[in-house]
Amino acid sequence: LVSRDFHPENTIVDVAGVRVGHGCRPVMVAGPCAVEGEEQIVKTALFVKKAGADMLRGGAFKPRTGPHTFQGMREEGLKLLALAGKESGLPIVTEVMSPDNVGLVAEYTDLMQVGARNMQNFDLLRELGRIRKPVLLKRGMSATIEEFLAAAEYILAEGNEQVILCERGIRTYETATRNTLDLAVVPLIKEMSHLPIMVDPSHATGKRSLVPPMTLAALMAGAHGVLVEVHPEPEKALSDGPQSLTFPGFDQLMADVRRLNGFL
Ligand code: PEP
Numbered sequence: 001l002v003s004r005d006f007h008p009e010n011t012i013v014d015v016a017g018v019r020v021g022h023g024c025r026p027v028m029v030a031g032p033c034a035v036e037g038e039e040q041i042v043k044t045a046l047f048v049k050k051a052g053a054d055m056l057r058g059g060a061f062k063p064r065t066g067p068h069t070f071q072g073m074r075e076e077g078l079k080l081l082a083l084a085g086k087e088s089g090l091p092i093v094t095e096v097m098s099p100d101n102v103g104l105v106a107e108y109t110d111l112m113q114v115g116a117r118n119m120q121n122f123d124l125l126r127e128l129g130r131i132r133k134p135v136l137l138k139r140g141m142s143a144t145i146e147e148f149l150a151a152a153e154y155i156l157a158e159g160n161e162q163v164i165l166c167e168r169g170i171r172t173y174e175t176a177t178r179n180t181l182d183l184a185v186v187p188l189i190k191e192m193s194h195l196p197i198m199v200d201p202s203h204a205t206g207k208r209s210l211v212p213p214m215t216l217a218a219l220m221a222g223a224h225g226v227l228v229e230v231h232p233e234p235e236k237a238l239s240d241g242p243q244s245l246t247f248p249g250f251d252q253l254m255a256d257v258r259r260l261n262g263f264l
């Protein structure tokens with residue numbers, strides 16, 4: 001179902017009126033790694049909206065590597081995200097970690113994110129296939145393209161075709177960057193599948209200074225959108241501060257993106 005061979009028309013995913021996919025202007029999704037409080041998320045939403053973002057991201061359920069770190073504000077975080085979405089007018093993207101929470105998260109969000117660590121959580125994928133909300137499926141950090149597309153197939157097989165794929169870096173022997181951004185998947189997925197493909201240079205690099213150049217590279221490679229982490233005070237962020245752009249950093253990046261879009 002994900003393959004072009006059996007589905008030649010391109011899929012356009014409609015996220016609360018923002019269209020993503022082949023032939024659409026690339027979209028910019030921005031926001032903090034995690035929702036940390038009302039002021040933080042509303043302030044960020046209003047700022048990224050003014051800078052030109054198309055959607056707001058922010059985690060309420062966080063899949064942290066260890067159990068003793070900040071795990072997210074959960075339902076309270078979803079409520080704050082919905083508030084920030086309303087105040088800014090931006091559609092909301094947030095992660096759902098468990099099949100049990102699909103209904104709850106769907107009440108508050110416009111685009112349901114499956115994190116890299118859950119790419120092969122098949123019960124979660126099946127549950128997302130049964131709802132009528134678009135899904136953002138991130139590539140597992142050790143997943144091949146075949147496994148990535150097979151994971152998307154689980155969602156489509158249950159009847160939900162509104163799926164956006166997202167490359168977010170893979171594990172290699174290299175440790176100087178958090179992950180290795182595999183940009184070749186962008187044109188490759190476009191050849192293989194009708195589904196839109198986005199790129200997350202924040203989790204791929206783990207380093208703020210690398211996010212702007214890799215954003216531009218992703219757009220040049222043909223990505224249908226880019227997800228970046230932005231925080232009002234990255235040094236105080238409860239997660240992923242080192243890779244989060246500052247407000248001025250995001251503003252500058254958006255200026256560069258607009259110039260680049262003029263060429264694309
Ligand atoms: C995130 O987007 O905050 C996240 C946890 O990403 P990933 O699943 O790609 O690590």
Ligand code: MN
Pocket residue numbers: 033034203229239240
């Ligand atoms: Mn993060």
